[in-house]
Structure formats: structure tokens, C-alpha cells
Amino acid sequence: MTPSPEQIARWLAPPLSPEDQAALDSWLEGSADNHRQWADWNLLWKQYGGLPLAEPGEAGKARAWSRIEAEMHPARVQRLPGWWKVAAAVAFLLLAGGWWQATRPTTWEAVEGTTRVWLPDSSRVTLRKGARLTARRDFGRQERQVHLEGEAFFEVRRDTARAFVVQLGEGSLRVLGTSFLVQADEPVRAQVHTGKVAVYGTGSDTLHLLPGQQAALRGKQWERQSGALASVAWATGVYRFQAVPLGEALDDIREATGVAISLERADMENCLLTATFERETPASMLAAIGEVFDMEISGNEQTGFTLRGGACASP
Amino acid sequence: MPSTRPEHSFFFPQGGEQAFRALFDNFYGLVFRRIFALTRHQETAEELAADVFLDLWRRRESITSPGSWAAYLTQAATYKAIDYLRKKDPLRVEADPSLPAPQSDDADSALMAAELETRLLAALEALPPQCREVFALSRFGQLSYREIADTLGISQKTVEHQIGKALSRLRKWLLAAGAWAIPFFS
Numbered sequence: 001m002t003p004s005p006e007q008i009a010r011w012l013a014p015p016l017s018p019e020d021q022a023a024l025d026s027w028l029e030g031s032a033d034n035h036r037q038w039a040d041w042n043l044l045w046k047q048y049g050g051l052p053l054a055e056p057g058e059a060g061k062a063r064a065w066s067r068i069e070a071e072m073h074p075a076r077v078q079r080l081p082g083w084w085k086v087a088a089a090v091a092f093l094l095l096a097g098g099w100w101q102a103t104r105p106t107t108w109e110a111v112e113g114t115t116r117v118w119l120p121d122s123s124r125v126t127l128r129k130g131a132r133l134t135a136r137r138d139f140g141r142q143e144r145q146v147h148l149e150g151e152a153f154f155e156v157r158r159d160t161a162r163a164f165v166v167q168l169g170e171g172s173l174r175v176l177g178t179s180f181l182v183q184a185d186e187p188v189r190a191q192v193h194t195g196k197v198a199v200y201g202t203g204s205d206t207l208h209l210l211p212g213q214q215a216a217l218r219g220k221q222w223e224r225q226s227g228a229l230a231s232v233a234w235a236t237g238v239y240r241f242q243a244v245p246l247g248e249a250l251d252d253i254r255e256a257t258g259v260a261i262s263l264e265r266a267d268m269e270n271c272l273l274t275a276t277f278e279r280e281t282p283a284s285m286l287a288a289i290g291e292v293f294d295m296e297i298s299g300n301e302q303t304g305f306t307l308r309g310g311a312c313a314s315p
Numbered sequence: 316m317p318s319t320r321p322e323h324s325f326f327f328p329q330g331g332e333q334a335f336r337a338l339f340d341n342f343y344g345l346v347f348r349r350i351f352a353l354t355r356h357q358e359t360a361e362e363l364a365a366d367v368f369l370d371l372w373r374r375r376e377s378i379t380s381p382g383s384w385a386a387y388l389t390q391a392a393t394y395k396a397i398d399y400l401r402k403k404d405p406l407r408v409e410a411d412p413s414l415p416a417p418q419s420d421d422a423d424s425a426l427m428a429a430e431l432e433t434r435l436l437a438a439l440e441a442l443p444p445q446c447r448e449v450f451a452l453s454r455f456g457q458l459s460y461r462e463i464a465d466t467l468g469i470s471q472k473t474v475e476h477q478i479g480k481a482l483s484r485l486r487k488w489l490l491a492a493g494a495w496a497i498p499f500f501s
Contacts, residue, residue: 005479006472012482013460040486048439048454051432054357056347056364064347064365065339071369072332108333116340 003027012045062122069120073137107134110150113258114234119144123164126153126235131184148184153235155179156195171201171217180209181232188217191229231256237279243272246293257282260304268293271312327384328375335375339368342384346392352455353396355436363395370395393456393466397448438488442481449474450481 003011003023010016011024027034108117110127117125117133121140125133131150139145144156144164156164158177166173168188173180178195182188190199191214199207199215199222207215207222214225233239234256241249247269250261259282263269271293277285283297286305290297295310327334346367351360367388371378381387439447452463453474460478464471 003479005477005483006475008479008482009460009475012478037486040490041482044435044482044485044489045454047431047435048450049457051355051435051455053348054351054360056344056361060347060357060361061343064343064361064368067362067365068339068368068372072372106332108336111333115337117336118340 001027001030008041012041058118058124059122062118062120065118066120105134105136106139107132109133119146121157121159121162121164123157124155126155128152128234148182151181151183151185153179153181153232168217170220171199171222174198174200181230181235183230189225189230190215193232239275239277239285241273241275243274245269246271246273246289249273249275249289253282253285257301259301261286262304262306264306264308265310268295268307268310268312271310327371327380328378329380335368335372338371338384342388343368345385346388349389349392349456350396352457353393353451354399355455359399363399364392367391367395390466393452393458397452397467400448400451401444434489434492435485438485438492441488442484446477446481446484449477450485453478 007020007023010020016024024038028038108115108125108127109132110129113129115127117127119125119135119139121144123144125146127133128151131148131152133152134147136145140162142162144159144162145167146165147167154164154166154175156175156177156179160176164175164177166182168182168184171188173182173190175195175197178197179193180195180197181191181193183190190197190209192209192211194211197209199209199217201217201220201222207224209215209224212229214227214229215222216225217223231239231252233252237256239249239252239256241252247263250263253259254261261282273289273292275288275292277288280288282301282305286297286307289295290307290310293310293312296308297305298308299305327338330337343364347360347364350363350367351357354360354363370391439450442450449463449467452458452466453460458466460471460474463474467474
């Protein structure tokens with residue numbers, strides 16, 4: 001007996017019906033050659049299914065968006081009428097219209113929650129809920145200028161020819177390519193993660209900030225600040241806890257993910273946690289924390305999680 | 316995190332440009348991966364993924380928000396890729412230089428994996444068009460036979476027939492070409 005193509009297809013896609021299973025078994029008993037064919041089909045099935053896939057990549061995503069945006073905001077092309085008097089008037093209107101089109105700003109606002117924005121230069125800005133970012137339509141022609149309200153984490157693509165400038169009321173920040181956090185609230189604060197950031201106020205000298213440094217805008221002047229850096233886990237999805245009290249770590253996770261987490265035993269708050277999480281779900285982070293402190297975890301992202309029992313693992 | 320945002324927050328088309336941007340930010344990866352799985356070419360996948368979103372933008376006046384954007388866009392991506400493959404025949408099989416080299420501690424086995432991939436794709440190219448399409452949707456698109464039947468508007472029986480035919484032919488082609496041997500990946 002030779003199996004039909006339909007049979008081969010069904011044999012490879014479990015669960016098998018009792019009839020298909022019986023037919024397969026009896027066919028396999030037929031000869032060693034049948035066994036070999038069956039092994040080959042299975043291997044091919046697996047090999048084709050396991051061919052490597054590509055990831056989209058941020059540069060590719062930015063390219064795709066630029067193409068889409070070019071169509072969303074096409075340059076205006078209009079035919080001029082033949083007689084010149086009208087043409088002159090129309091030309092003026094067109095110029096004015098063209099200017100308006102070119103400088104019309106684009107605004108992004110994080111209404112629902114953390115929102116990621118790719119700018120045309122493929123810089124990435126992660127806006128925290130409530131933040132607004134505005135870029136002119138000619139963004140990047142000379143400088144890459146944006147205006148920020150609220151809190152945002154910037155990952156700026158390096159371009160030494162065109163500085164990236166964040167306007168903040170009485171001050172501004174200027175960089176070539178780096179990552180940094182800006183909280184454009186009262187007071188405005190900036191902290192640097194990689195690269196070098198120059199901050200300007202209308203009434204002060206320029207300050208240069210290096211990774212791990214921060215500054216606040218007091219009135220019209222930037223002042224260096226010391227102390228712990230604000231967490232950017234909400235933007236990057238990366239948490240680095242170095243002997244952090246569990247209570248604080250959970251606050252960070254709560255704030256970044258918006259998921260409710262309750263700790264049954266209040267005294268567990270002071271246990272020190274050392275852990276690194278990179279873009280993990282709340283459930284898997286809590287499962288790992290549960291392992292460390294011997295706690296039971298229940299619940300899910302919708303209902304919230306509860307951590308029960310436990311003991312500090314380290315003194 | 317964008318990927319865990321509840322779907323009902325995508326108010327496109329009512330939300331206009333901003334909602335569209337949010338939709339793009341959250342689902343570009345999904346659309347790209349599906350198209351890449353079927354076309355196996357990075358630049359093509361980028362281009363077609365942008366087309367999927369452009370189609371959506373062009374039709375913003377006439378569409379309504381579907382129950383699930385993820386399901387809607389997955390299907391749109393599948394159709395876009397099938398459409399492309401039908402026009403562009405045969406499949407592209409040249410190595411895509413933009414792809415990362417297969418992960419391996421051993422350069423030899425990475426080379427072997429790349430060679431195997433080229434051979435598998437060349438064998439696929441030798442199949443009749445419908446046979447190839449059905450097989451690609453199953454293996455690269457991870458669709459069930461039922462889903463393939465619905466996507467292509469053919470019966471499940473036809474899908475099974477094409478899959479079985481594809482496997483027998485692929486095996487014969489690869490064995491005859493001396494291009495395939497069990498020890499490769501097992």
C-alpha cells in the first residue's frame with residue numbers, strides 16, 4: 001500500500017484519528033523502506049518549520065514609517081493656470097500654503113499609557129502616560145528639534161551634522177546621539193544614561209552631563225543634582241535591582257507595568273533584592289522574586305498579583 | 316510596555332493619525348514577521364509591511380475597527396505576502412546578506428545550516444505554485460490546514476492533498492539532487 005498525499009498530511013498534523021493511526025502503524029510495519037520515508041518526511045517537516053526568521057529591526061521600522069508618512073502628508077503639487085496674473089496670485093498662495101504644510105508640527109501624546117515614538121531620523125522616544133512630544137514637519141533639516149511636556153526617555157540616533165535639541169520652556173538640551181531621561185515637570189529634570197548631554201538655560205552657562213549625572217532647571221538655571229537616579233524601567237523594560245528593599249522594587253514594577261501587586265506580609269518589604277530583569281512579563285518577574293524569598297504567587301495581570309508567606313533569603 | 320497594551324486602546328480609524336501611529340508601533344513587528352516568514356526576504360518584508368499599513372490608512376474612511384487588530388493585521392499580512400508571491404514567481408532563494416548569521420558556536424555548522432536552508436528553498440521552488448503556496452503557509456506561516464483552506468478559499472481536502480504531494484516531491488527532489496542527508500540537522 002502507498003499512502004495517499006492526504007494521509008501523509010494528516011499523519012504529520014497530530015492529533016491523529018484512530019483510523020489514521022491504524023493506517024500509519026500498519027504501513028510502518030510493511031517495510032524498512034517505509035520507516036525511512038516516514039523519518040524523512042518528519043525531518044523535512046521539522047526542517048522547513050525551523051528555518052530562521054528575521055526580526056524587524058528598528059532601522060527597518062523607521063524606514064517603513066517614513067514611507068508611510070510620506071504618503072500621509074504628500075507635498076502639494078498643483079497645476080498653475082496659464083494666464084500669468086492669476087498665476088502670480090496663486091503662486092503666492094501656494095508658497096504660503098507650502099510653508100504652512102512644511103512647518104505644521106506633528107504631536108504625539110501618550111494618552112493611554114507608555115507610548116513609543118520613532119522620529120524620522122530613527123531616534124526613539126518613549127513617552128510616559130500624559131507626556132506630549134511635538135516635532136516640526138521640517139524636523140531634521142538643520143537641527144532635530146522637538147518640544148516636550150511630561151516625562152520621556154530619549155534614545156537619540158547619532159548624527160554629528162544635526163544636533164538633537166529638546167525644548168523645555170526656559171531651558172533646552174542639546175545632544176548628538178545618546179540616551180537620557182527628561183522629566184519636563186516642575187522642576188524640569190534631566191538624567192543621562194549614555195553619551196554626553198549639554199543643557200542650556202536662558203539665564204545660565206552650559207552644563208555638560210555625563211552618564212549617571214543629573215541636573216534640574218531652577219528658574220532659568222540648570223543645577224547639578226546628586227542622589228539616586230529615577231528609574232527608567234517603564235521605558236526600557238530593564239530593571240536592575242542591587243540590594244534594593246523588596247517594597248521599593250515592587251513599587252518600581254507596579255509603576256512601570258500598571259499591574260497591581262500586594263504583599264501579604266508587610267515585614268517582607270525590607271528584604272533586600274538583587275536581580276536583573278530584561279523585558280520580562282510581570283508574572284515571570286514575580287515568579288523569580290517568589291523563588292528568591294520563598295513566596296507563593298497568585299493572580300494574573302488583570303486581577304493583580306498577591307505574594308504570600310516568605311522569608312528573607314539574605315541577611 | 317507597548318506589547319501588553321490592551322487592544323481596545325487602538326481607536327483607529329476614529330482616533331486618526333495618532334491612533335494610526337500607535338497601531339503601527341505596536342503591530343509592525345507582527346506584520347513584518349508574518350510577511351518575512353512567507354517571503355523570506357528582509358527588504359521585501361519591510362516594503363510589504365509598510366504597504367499593509369498604507370492600505371489601512373488609505374481605507375480609513377471606509378473601515379471599522381475590527382474585533383482584534385492582531386488577527387486582522389495577521390490576515391492582511393498573509394494576503395499581502397501571497398499576493399506578492401503569486402506575482403513574483405519563482406520564490407527568491409538567494410541568500411539575504413542582511414540576515415544575521417545562524418547562531419552557532421561553530422562556523423562549520425553555521426555554514427552547513429545556511430547551505431541546508433538554500434537547498435530546502437531551492438527544492439521548494441521546484442514545486443508547482445499552489446503546492447508551494449500551501450506548504451509555505453503551513454510551515455512558515457504556522458497556519459493549520461483549516462486556516463490555510465479558509466485563507467485560500469479551497470477545501471481542507473485540497474490542502475491536505477497539496478501538503479502530502481509537496482512532502483513526497485521535496486523528499487524525492489532533495490534525495491535525487493544528493494542535496495539532503497539526515498545527519499544535517501538531527
